[in-house]
Amino acid sequence: MPFLVLAFDYPPPAGPERRRSCREEHLKQGEKFYEEGKWLCAAGILNEAGDLIGSIIICDFPSEEALRKDWLDKEPYVLTRVWEKIQIFPIRPAPFMKFE
Secondary structure, rough: OEEEEEEEOOOOHHHHHHHHHHHHHHHHHHHHHHHHEEEEEEEEEEEEOOOOOEEEEEOOOOOOOHHHHHHHHHHHHHHHEEEEEEEEEOOOOOOOOOOO
């Protein structure tokens, strides 16, 4: 089932410092999920100044419970408190999108 995950960082200075400290680990895990077909699209959310303030991930997991257990419970940005607020929405892709 596809989901949209919106995650917003803790404000400066803590959020950006924490993000920098574990970004490589987060990206490495994201690349693994992408290769496995679990992450379909991922991007950083920028503020007006061009600073990273959050993340958007479109992913595919069997259920929200599986999403939390298999990913978020182990996510470096969760464990190191980069993300302050996480919203999860089930989504229905447009009919022409190929999510497999």
